Amino acid sequence: MTDDEILLGLALTVVLAVGSQILANKLRVPSLIVLLPVGFAAGAMTDVVHPKELFGPDASALVSLFVAVILYDAGLGLDLRKLARHTRGTVGRLLVYGVLLTFLVVGAVAAPMFDVPLRVSAMLGMILVVSGPTVVGPILDFVRPSDRVRHILIWEGTLTDPIGAILGALTFHAIVSTQQVDIGRGHQLGQFALSLAVGLAGGAVGTALLWFALRTLRLGETLGTLAQLAVVVGVSAGCDIARDDTGLIAAIVTGLAVAAIRGFDMPVRRPFLETLVQLILGLLFISISATVTPASLVPVLLPALGLVAILVLVVRPIVAFGAAARTDLTRGERAFVGWMDPRGIVAAATAATFSTGLVDRGVRGAAKILPVTFLVIVGTVVLYALTAAPVARRLGVVKTTGMRVLLVGGEPWVVDLARALRSAGLDVLMWAGLDEQREEIRRAGLVLTTGDLLATAINPGARLEGITAVVMATDDDDFNALASVVMQDNVEGPVYRVGPPHDSHGVMAPYTGGDVLFGRALARPALAERHGRGARFLVQPATAPPPPGYDTLFVVRVDHRLDPVTDRQEAVARDGDTVVLFGPAPGTDPR
Numbered sequence: 001m002t003d004d005e006i007l008l009g010l011a012l013t014v015v016l017a018v019g020s021q022i023l024a025n026k027l028r029v030p031s032l033i034v035l036l037p038v039g040f041a042a043g044a045m046t047d048v049v050h051p052k053e054l055f056g057p058d059a060s061a062l063v064s065l066f067v068a069v070i071l072y073d074a075g076l077g078l079d080l081r082k083l084a085r086h087t088r089g090t091v092g093r094l095l096v097y098g099v100l101l102t103f104l105v106v107g108a109v110a111a112p113m114f115d116v117p118l119r120v121s122a123m124l125g126m127i128l129v130v131s132g133p134t135v136v137g138p139i140l141d142f143v144r145p146s147d148r149v150r151h152i153l154i155w156e157g158t159l160t161d162p163i164g165a166i167l168g169a170l171t172f173h174a175i176v177s178t179q180q181v182d183i184g185r186g187h188q189l190g191q192f193a194l195s196l197a198v199g200l201a202g203g204a205v206g207t208a209l210l211w212f213a214l215r216t217l218r219l220g221e222t223l224g225t226l227a228q229l230a231v232v233v234g235v236s237a238g239c240d241i242a243r244d245d246t247g248l249i250a251a252i253v254t255g256l257a258v259a260a261i262r263g264f265d266m267p268v269r270r271p272f273l274e275t276l277v278q279l280i281l282g283l284l285f286i287s288i289s290a291t292v293t294p295a296s297l298v299p300v301l302l303p304a305l306g307l308v309a310i311l312v313l314v315v316r317p318i319v320a321f322g323a324a325a326r327t328d329l330t331r332g333e334r335a336f337v338g339w340m341d342p343r344g345i346v347a348a349a350t351a352a353t354f355s356t357g358l359v360d361r362g363v364r365g366a367a368k369i370l371p372v373t374f375l376v377i378v379g380t381v382v383l384y385a386l387t388a389a390p391v392a393r394r395l396g397v398v399k400t401t402g403m404r405v406l407l408v409g410g411e412p413w414v415v416d417l418a419r420a421l422r423s424a425g426l427d428v429l430m431w432a433g434l435d436e437q438r439e440e441i442r443r444a445g446l447v448l449t450t451g452d453l454l455a456t457a458i459n460p461g462a463r464l465e466g467i468t469a470v471v472m473a474t475d476d477d478d479f480n481a482l483a484s485v486v487m488q489d490n491v492e493g494p495v496y497r498v499g500p501p502h503d504s505h506g507v508m509a510p511y512t513g514g515d516v517l518f519g520r521a522l523a524r525p526a527l528a529e530r531h532g533r534g535a536r537f538l539v540q541p542a543t544a545p546p547p548p549g550y551d552t553l554f555v556v557r558v559d560h561r562l563d564p565v566t567d568r569q570e571a572v573a574r575d576g577d578t579v580v581l582f583g584p585a586p587g588t589d590p591r
Helices: 003-027 031-045 051-076 085-114 118-127 133-143 147-178 186-216 221-242 247-260 271-290 294-324 331-337 345-360 366-395 412-423 435-443 453-457 477-490 524-532
Strands: 404-408 427-431 469-472 495-498 515-517 536-541 551-556 562-564 578-583
Touching: 003 031, 003 051, 003 271, 031 271, 031 366, 051 147, 051 221, 051 247, 051 271, 051 345, 085 118, 085 147, 085 294, 085 366, 118 147, 118 345, 118 366, 133 147, 133 366, 147 186, 147 247, 147 331, 147 345, 186 221, 186 247, 221 247, 221 271, 271 345, 271 366, 294 331, 294 366, 331 366, 345 366, 404 412, 412 427, 412 435, 412 524, 412 536, 412 551, 412 578, 469 477, 477 495
Parallel strands: 404 427, 404 469, 469 495, 495 515
Antiparallel strands: 536 578, 551 562, 551 578
16 A cells, blocks of 8 residues: 555544544444444445555554453453442353353354354354443443443443453464364463463553552553553563463453552543543444455355344343342343343454454464454344333333432531422432431431442542432532532532632632532522521422522423523523522512
8 A cells, every 4th residue: 555545544544433433422322333334334445444454464463452452441440349239149140141151052053054163153152242331331321221220231241341352362272272172181271371371470560560650650640541551552562472362361450450459549530541442442443344345244144143133032031031030120120131232342353353363373264253243243233222222111121211419418408409309300319427417318308328428429439320410518618619520520410519608718619610500699608598597499380480589590301301500501491391499488578
């Protein structure tokens, strides 16, 4: 290729990767649904996006390093301490039963269906055990199932990525070391164990280097992220140089160790690394799908559709039934878990990496691994994305539409505000620090969260699931300002705070950005003072005229979304909405 063609290919790959993800976000569908056909079409229409044309025969090495970064990031999200106790057993059984049954069934049926040797069907079976949160998450965000079902499926997808990649790497080494699946002979088993040992040693080295960079040198967010990237790429490449394809094991082990060792305290949000991983995902899918030619799909199309049917209608329901047996999951929850197992990026990337390695070693039928995996990914993602919402509604596992608001504070006016929001149809939680305030919240019949919830919310390594908005309303304005900044990345929705006094000289409150509720006229002291003089909250339809002297605080939309009045914007009520007002009690002076 000429220099101009290489520049065009690189630019087109990046543009298609980013553009496809933007389009998928606007369509509210998993990015795979757009990335795969776009990459396939680009590969069929031009040669400039083909990775081997752009990077030559070393393209698989670059893909391997990209996958190592993705798997390291996946390992960072794997913190077993955060797995709720009541779902731990179900998730564990889904992993064990899913990996074993998928591997055995696909390994058994793929050989005759695609006319490949047993070792190739075994490799395909191990590749297809993975699911992945990058595919499951967007589907669940659209469907909004119950929290319990969401936790089970997200944790299963998060755990299967590194587990499946490790087992895939081990299966690959078993095949290339022995030329068969059986690794029982001593010398061959030693070669197999040596590959595992190299990967584990690389993970230990990577963990030690990151401890030095992040804990000893105490690098900031930007340099710390660059150090993680350098360590993962360096260790992965070093392991691959020492022994082929052991870098993936090293990357996963490093991510798992960093997530598990408390001293690292990795933040839940890692914007630079997340952006990089998102870009890599797009580039990989465009590049990998571009290598799949129409000619390679035609011979395996019908058998691949049959394999999708077996995975969706046989394997997954049996796995879910066995995992959910003797649990408190409802029949609908069990059925929905049995109807959600799409394949994603790790399946595509490992298929590209391992199939290339097997083809280079002359293994018959290995060239079919990538097109079959491509069709399984497309089939499962499209099927689940199109059917998940109606199936969830039919099974009755869709979460009630609305918002779950956390009010932080325990003063009398905050408790009355919580009552008003609850009467407007919102799910309201409260947190307070003082025992007498917590007791008053209980007497009011409101839901009081656990004492450690706020500590969890402001922990950079934590994330509050199910909370869609937070209102900071304690009597400490500096605390409200600081907590609202820290919690932004740990909550699914916005974090608001009540305003400080106009003449405040606090450390944080007067100078902190963010959304301040109700405007300057209703700062926290004014709210407390007016409430103490008898002012009350009023909930009424938006079509009813507000009483004299009442201010609009919130608008609750027909779909139970909460739109507050802030110092930056007014909340305009429409027909069907409900408004929460604040003003003098009947019979008192509006002033």
